[in-house]
Amino acid sequence: MSDTIHSMKYTETWSGLDQPKVNIREQQIRGVMAEITSLLLSKNAAYGDSALTPSNIFSKQPSIEGIKLRLDDKLTRIKNKGITDQTEDTISDLIGYLVLLKVALKEQ
Numbered sequence: 001m002s003d004t005i006h007s008m009k010y011t012e013t014w015s016g017l018d019q020p021k022v023n024i025r026e027q028q029i030r031g032v033m034a035e036i037t038s039l040l041l042s043k044n045a046a047y048g049d050s051a052l053t054p055s056n057i058f059s060k061q062p063s064i065e066g067i068k069l070r071l072d073d074k075l076t077r078i079k080n081k082g083i084t085d086q087t088e089d090t091i092s093d094l095i096g097y098l099v100l101l102k103v104a105l106k107e108q
């Protein structure tokens with residue numbers, strides 16, 4: 001389905017005319033997801049797809065277990081430090097690792 005079909009729109013009567021207005025929440029969600037996508041693709045390229053295809057030099061864990069470990073590390077950081085300006089990047093990393101986990105589970 002196209003984005004147009006999925007777009008949440010409403011009309012607002014203004015000066016007797018119906019004017020389409022894009023739902024602000026949809027714009028915010030799309031913006032955040034675009035930032036996460038860009039970050040995830042950039043890090044995946046920089047790290048050589050290591051989350052999904054680990055080098056297994058020291059650790060022999062399969063990719064799913066390695067991703068779960070990284071998720072635990074991110075959650076522990078949030079648990080210990082809370083959610084602040086200093087840990088906001090941790091939230092983005094957490095979302096990225098959850099996406100990678102979904103990819104890894106689909107590849108299983």
